[in-house]
Amino acid sequence: MNTKNTVQQATRRVLMLDLRRQYESIRDELQAAVLAVLDSQAFVLGPAVKDFERDAAANLSVKHAIGCASGTDALWLALAALEIGPGDAVVTTPFSFFATASCITRVGATPVFADIDPGTLNLSPAAVESALARHNNVKAVIPVHLYGQCAEMEAFVKIAADHRLAVVEDAAQAWGAKWNGKNAGSIGDIACFSFYPTKNLSAAGDAGMVTTNDDRLAERTTMLRAHGSRVRYYHDEIGWNSRLDSVQAAVLGVKLKHIADWNRARSEKACRYHGLLQKSGLASATTTEVTATAPIALLENRPEAQHVYHQYVVRAHRRDELRQYLTEQGVGTEIYYPVPLHLQKCFEYLGYAKGSLPESERASREVLALPIFPELTQEEQQYVVNAIVDFYS
Numbered sequence: 430m431n432t433k434n435t436v437q438q439a440t441r442r443v444l445m446l447d448l449r450r451q452y453e454s455i456r457d458e459l460q461a462a463v464l465a466v467l468d469s470q471a472f473v474l475g476p477a478v479k480d481f482e483r484d485a486a487a488n489l490s491v492k493h494a495i496g497c498a499s500g501t502d503a504l505w506l507a508l509a510a511l512e513i514g515p516g517d518a519v520v521t522t523p524f525s526f527f528a529t530a531s532c533i534t535r536v537g538a539t540p541v542f543a544d545i546d547p548g549t550l551n552l553s554p555a556a557v558e559s560a561l562a563r564h565n566n567v568k569a570v571i572p573v574h575l576y577g578q579c580a581e582m583e584a585f586v587k588i589a590a591d592h593r594l595a596v597v598e599d600a601a602q603a604w605g606a607k608w609n610g611k612n613a614g615s616i617g618d619i620a621c622f623s624f625y626p627t628k629n630l631s632a633a634g635d636a637g638m639v640t641t642n643d644d645r646l647a648e649r650t651t652m653l654r655a656h657g658s659r660v661r662y663y664h665d666e667i668g669w670n671s672r673l674d675s676v677q678a679a680v681l682g683v684k685l686k687h688i689a690d691w692n693r694a695r696s697e698k699a700c701r702y703h704g705l706l707q708k709s710g711l712a713s714a715t716t717t718e719v720t721a722t723a724p725i726a727l728l729e730n731r732p733e734a735q736h737v738y739h740q741y742v743v744r745a746h747r748r749d750e751l752r753q754y755l756t757e758q759g760v761g762t763e764i765y766y767p768v769p770l771h772l773q774k775c776f777e778y779l780g781y782a783k784g785s786l787p788e789s790e791r792a793s794r795e796v797l798a799l800p801i802f803p804e805l806t807q808e809e810q811q812y813v814v815n816a817i818v819d820f821y822s
């Protein structure tokens with residue numbers, strides 16, 4: 430082996446996400462779509478946005494799809510459309526991205542955090558039930574389809590019917606995911622998507638979407654995203670500017686045609702990781718405990734769920750040391766999420782003590798996301814798993 434090759438071996442990199450590979454595979458289509466928007470000079474809520482909204486609704490089998498500026502805004506719009514505000518409470522998971530909870534305070538309501546299921550790390554229906562027994566002003570529940578696997582939607586729909594709550598799906602990580610054959614984004618009263626560049630369906634910048642089968646909620650969302658105006662310059666309510674722009678819609682329209690293939694590829698990569706990790710002898714798929722002798726625990730993939738593996742996450746013993754070692758080996762990893770929301774400084778006023786939501790807190794100490802994207806190669810996956818094996822041996 431010559432020296433040049435040896436150097437290449439030592440500096441091997443497996444990126445957490447390599448967006449350039451996806452771009453190269455659809456470059457001509459994307460460039461044509463973006464140039465068509467430039468030629469049209471219709472930049473905001475133009476024909477490209479209408480086309481994407483129509484195709485997105487059809488793709489999810491949902492009646493209405495309303496583009497907006499980000500996933501964060503989609504959550505905010507959904508709660509505002511439901512007329513949730515001061516004096517109301519909303520139950521959600523503390524083990525999610527910050528925006529899942531900040532949308533609640535943005536409309537003036539109070540977040541109530543309920544713990545997660547240790548197998549899937551999704552919001553636990555039983556924990557929501559017990560939170561409802563302690564709070565009488567809850568108006569909605571926000572389950573998050575974490576890492577691309579749907580939360581237990583039947584249970585949440587039933588709880589919501591029993592307690593007369595709205596179900597707001599945070600589907601930011603779950604375009605194309607299903608629960609018992611139904612699309613994420615079509616099951617609750619209203620749902621929110623993010624097209625942030627790292628998401629499984631992604632724009633070339635910030636973008637988001639609200640979906641619903643409810644005509645009234647769709648109409649309110651459409652009004653609120655454009656300054657609360659139904660007729661231009663007449664304002665029924667105070668909304669805000671959260672319009673989707675046409676360049677983003679054009680990019681998303683192209684990618685929507687590929688999303689089913691990309692999700693399938695993600696799922697194959699996840700299967701391969703599962704197999705390699707189990708074969709390595711490090712991992713157990715039957716316990717959530719990680720120990721010195723069984724240092725990796727695989728998350729549960731529920732039989733009702735068609736998981737799209739927006740992220741591939743495991744629990745790891747000595748997680749931070751493993752992550753450091755993988756960084757040295759050139760393997761990108763991430764921690765989603767290192768601090769559960771109930772322990773964030775900005776939510777101190779809610780009064781949650783350390784230890785109050787133990788499964789979320791344990792998950793935040795143990796989870797590690799490994800590289801996953803549709804174009805990840807078998808060799809790269811093998812390299813990642815070999816590096817994990819090396820660390821523990």
Ligand SMILES: *Cc1c(COP(=O)(O)O)cnc(C)c1O
Nearest residue numbers: 499500501526528601623624625
């Ligand atoms: C990304 C994300 C959001 C926020 O979306 P943005 O488009 O970044 O504003 C909300 N919730 C979850 C679960 C997310 O992953």
